[in-house]
Amino acid sequence: MPGVSGAxxxxxxxxxGIIAAIKSSGxxxxxxxxxxxxxxxxLRPIAQDPELRLIRVxxxxxxxxxxxxxSYCDKRALILIQHTGFLDSLNxxxxxxxxYKQPICMMVGLLQHDPELAPRASPRYxxxxxxxxxxxxxxxxxxxxxxxxxxxxxxxxxxxYAESAPVAFLVGRSPT
Amino acid sequence: xxxRDECFRVLARHITDEAVVxxxxxxxxxxxxxxxxxxxxxxxxxxxxxxxxxxxxxxxxDKRVVVLQGDGSLLMNLGSLVTIAAVAPKNLIHxxxxxxxxxxxxxxxxxxxxxxxxxxxxxxxYAAVYDFSNIDVFTQQVGYLLGQDGPVFxxxxxxxxxxxxxxxxxxxxxAKRRAFKAAWQARD
Numbered sequence: 001m002p003g004v005s006g007a008x009x010x011x012x013x014x015x016x017g018i019i020a021a022i023k024s025s026g027x028x029x030x031x032x033x034x035x036x037x038x039x040x041x042x043l044r045p046i047a048q049d050p051e052l053r054l055i056r057v058x059x060x061x062x063x064x065x066x067x068x069x070x071s072y073c074d075k076r077a078l079i080l081i082q083h084t085g086f087l088d089s090l091n092x093x094x095x096x097x098x099x100y101k102q103p104i105c106m107m108v109g110l111l112q113h114d115p116e117l118a119p120r121a122s123p124r125y126x127x128x129x130x131x132x133x134x135x136x137x138x139x140x141x142x143x144x145x146x147x148x149x150x151x152x153x154x155x156x157x158x159x160x161y162a163e164s165a166p167v168a169f170l171v172g173r174s175p176t
Numbered sequence: 177x178x179x180r181d182e183c184f185r186v187l188a189r190h191i192t193d194e195a196v197v198x199x200x201x202x203x204x205x206x207x208x209x210x211x212x213x214x215x216x217x218x219x220x221x222x223x224x225x226x227x228x229x230x231x232x233x234x235x236x237x238d239k240r241v242v243v244l245q246g247d248g249s250l251l252m253n254l255g256s257l258v259t260i261a262a263v264a265p266k267n268l269i270h271x272x273x274x275x276x277x278x279x280x281x282x283x284x285x286x287x288x289x290x291x292x293x294x295x296x297x298x299x300x301x302y303a304a305v306y307d308f309s310n311i312d313v314f315t316q317q318v319g320y321l322l323g324q325d326g327p328v329f330x331x332x333x334x335x336x337x338x339x340x341x342x343x344x345x346x347x348x349x350x351a352k353r354r355a356f357k358a359a360w361q362a363r364d
Contacts, residue, residue: 029234055234055259055263056259056262057227057255057256057259058255058256058258058259059253059255061221061223061224061227061253062224062227062230062253062255062256062259063227064221064224064227065218065221065224065225065226065227065228065230065231065253066227066228066230066231066234067231068228068231069227069228069229069230069231069232069233069234069235070231070232070234070235071231072216072231072232072235072356072357072360072361073231073232073234073235073236073360073361074235074361075234075235077231091221092221092224094220094221095219095220095221096218096220096221096224099220100220100348100350100353101350
């Protein structure tokens with residue numbers, strides 16, 4: 001199976017760097033259902049961070065509606081979920097993010113993903129289909145697998161809000 | 177038993193600068209009774225009206241948000257009761273019209289038409305919960321209800337309505353969404 005090229009082939013991912021990028025993107029709200037990939041490295045510190053307001057929801061598609069409502073107030077939100085929740089929310093993403101052209105920013109943990117592999121090459125069916133689905137829906141996506149990838153976050157969020165369009169970050173390794 | 181449109185006519189007499197979030201049959205009735213720029217109609221992801229309302233309420237805590245949700249919609253997003261109760265926005269009023277049917281999808285019954293939505297909202301932890309079956313009582317209490325600290329929940333027990341015409345392009349209209357956004361962001 002093809003591996004991940006270049007810097008993503010091995011390395012570490014610092015959760016603090018991701019959270020700093022989230023804040024510098026103007027994100028005020030984090031909307032989340034817990035995801036085991038990002039549980040320790042992102043969700044726990046975010047829950048303790050006074051500069052971010054964490055809204056814990058019961059089901060991932062709620063995040064799409066809440067983020068949409070916040071966008072009408074010019075408030076930025078990041079949705080922090082697992083790829084299973086992303087798959088469960090596809091109709092809401094289709095209707096609100098894509099057809100209504102809303103700036104829905106999603107950070108999606110790839111459950112049980114081997115970070116040494118490209119997501120499309122994953123032996124896990126649920127992981128393998130995420131990028132092709134995003135491509136078919138016309139949603140730009142960025143793999144966050146090593147620290148160097150963190151620089152993609154702020155420009156992509158700024159672009160999503162500037163163009164009123166969705167974006168997805170796929171977290172391929174548990175941040176530490 | 178009440179009628180949805182008569183409830184909305186009563187409600188409309190009390191609405192001033194609130195955002196009103198409505199979907200499907202509730203949206204059709206509401207925009208006919210109260211066409212206004214601060215109507216936020218949401219079509220295409222049934223059930224998320226309560227979540228849209230929560231986002232609007234969080235983003236403008238100085239304004240009030242009224243959600244008009246159908247019973248079928250709430251069943252698709254029942255967890256939002258718990259989320260809203262936990263966030264506890266004081267400016268959110270959540271009204272659910274309970275007619276026991278998926279009216280926009282052919283009038284088929286919801287799985288359990290006797291479901292107690294007010295009981296569910298109370299158990300979830302809403303600040304105040306009401307259950308209305310009589311239009312005179314609703315007329316008498318709606319003004320007080322709208323002024324209370326939220327989140328406030330009320331079930332409006334209504335009859336299935338006459339056949340409606342669903343003008344989805346109008347309910348979806350991007351120009352109306354832009355106008356809503358401008359009006360909702362305007363500061364007094």
